[in-house]
Amino acid sequence: MKKYLFICIFFLAFNLSSNEVTFVDVKELNDSSIEVSYKLDKVSFVRSYALKEPSRIVLEIEDSNIKSLKTRSFNFPIKQIRAAQNKNTTKLVIDLYEYVDWEKPVQEKTSEGIFLKLKLKRNRKNLKNTRDIVVAIDAGHGGRDPGAVGSNNVLEKDITLLIAKELERTLRDVDGYSPKMIRVGDELIDLNERYLSSRRMGADIFISIHADGFRLSSVKGASVYIWSEKASSIAAENLSKKELASKIGKIAIDDFDEDKAREDFPNIYKLKIEGSKRLGNEILSELRKDPYTKLHKKNIEFADFRVLKSFDTPSVLIESGFMTNPDDAERLKGKPGRRMIARSIFLGLHNYFKNQPVADSVFEKDSKHVMYEIQKGDVLSEIAVRFGLSVETIEIENQLENKSIYPGQIIRLKI
Numbered sequence: 001m002k003k004y005l006f007i008c009i010f011f012l013a014f015n016l017s018s019n020e021v022t023f024v025d026v027k028e029l030n031d032s033s034i035e036v037s038y039k040l041d042k043v044s045f046v047r048s049y050a051l052k053e054p055s056r057i058v059l060e061i062e063d064s065n066i067k068s069l070k071t072r073s074f075n076f077p078i079k080q081i082r083a084a085q086n087k088n089t090t091k092l093v094i095d096l097y098e099y100v101d102w103e104k105p106v107q108e109k110t111s112e113g114i115f116l117k118l119k120l121k122r123n124r125k126n127l128k129n130t131r132d133i134v135v136a137i138d139a140g141h142g143g144r145d146p147g148a149v150g151s152n153n154v155l156e157k158d159i160t161l162l163i164a165k166e167l168e169r170t171l172r173d174v175d176g177y178s179p180k181m182i183r184v185g186d187e188l189i190d191l192n193e194r195y196l197s198s199r200r201m202g203a204d205i206f207i208s209i210h211a212d213g214f215r216l217s218s219v220k221g222a223s224v225y226i227w228s229e230k231a232s233s234i235a236a237e238n239l240s241k242k243e244l245a246s247k248i249g250k251i252a253i254d255d256f257d258e259d260k261a262r263e264d265f266p267n268i269y270k271l272k273i274e275g276s277k278r279l280g281n282e283i284l285s286e287l288r289k290d291p292y293t294k295l296h297k298k299n300i301e302f303a304d305f306r307v308l309k310s311f312d313t314p315s316v317l318i319e320s321g322f323m324t325n326p327d328d329a330e331r332l333k334g335k336p337g338r339r340m341i342a343r344s345i346f347l348g349l350h351n352y353f354k355n356q357p358v359a360d361s362v363f364e365k366d367s368k369h370v371m372y373e374i375q376k377g378d379v380l381s382e383i384a385v386r387f388g389l390s391v392e393t394i395e396i397e398n399q400l401e402n403k404s405i406y407p408g409q410i411i412r413l414k415i
């Protein structure tokens, strides 16, 4: 019995430290895109990038190992799939016959393990491999956690979701972005799960949307926060170990350890902090221009907001205003007020990517314009408000006669 227990513990310990990468398959999906999948033991830090001449996509999985280094040949557009092991890093190379549209790999958690999936699709127009920028949108609170309650009885959880959906809609209809919602409905999601799921989604940036509450109803205005290790450690010092454990909650064995990664990759963490500051400042400067919204704080704030703690993904939290202030509560209750918050976030994040274009994204070549797809029900005056433009500018830029637009039409917006 004792011996058996020992073997069990040994096996468990061994399993915890190992992270084996196994090739699963390549399959064609219904939308004629192709999916390459691997199995992992735990959610990992995965770098992904595309290369030219010859066309290929590379995935680097940190803290992992692969047993089979076999090169596999495939059908068009995949030429072959290779693997290499360099110390703790597994490198997977997908050699291609041509340039494709690809998506940042996602990590799906299942009872059988973690599946790392890379999607790609043929696009004859491509002169290089192109991917969308992935924006994780986190609507604060939800379910039995209402967040702050407004002086008009409006709940923070409802406001955050509406702003999140407005931002999602803009990102969806602008070419080059892929929005991913952390919560889509009125559900309660654990704080750890919010940043962990953003990692599994392959997010390039993480945006958390909130609205404050305060005992003084006179306090109002929007603010932008980024995570600070210092603020976080001060907050932690003030809690007993037991309190801390219950506050932080458990992270599953197969999930990613952000704290360890922050120590293992200090340079990447430094870039994350710099990126978060830049992103926060861009959003703040757009909020400053918003005629509906007043700022609570002029500068970005640092706080112990756990949802922002990813070690490598620039992350910001926007407090859209104070629910406890009657003016702010009314502003956030109305569509125009919420739309302005979503617009500031969108323009701010677009400026962020404009100033430092992501390799392989559509903005690498032209970051001054975005291509917007007209949706059913769209009117020019509303598009103008959503993007901070005038109707005239849009008309001239797109040579629109009689303001005629139709669903599916692509227009250029200079932002």
Ligand SMILES: [Zn+2]
Residues within 6 Å of the ligand: 140, 141, 147, 148, 156, 210, 211, 212
């Ligand atoms: Zn909140």
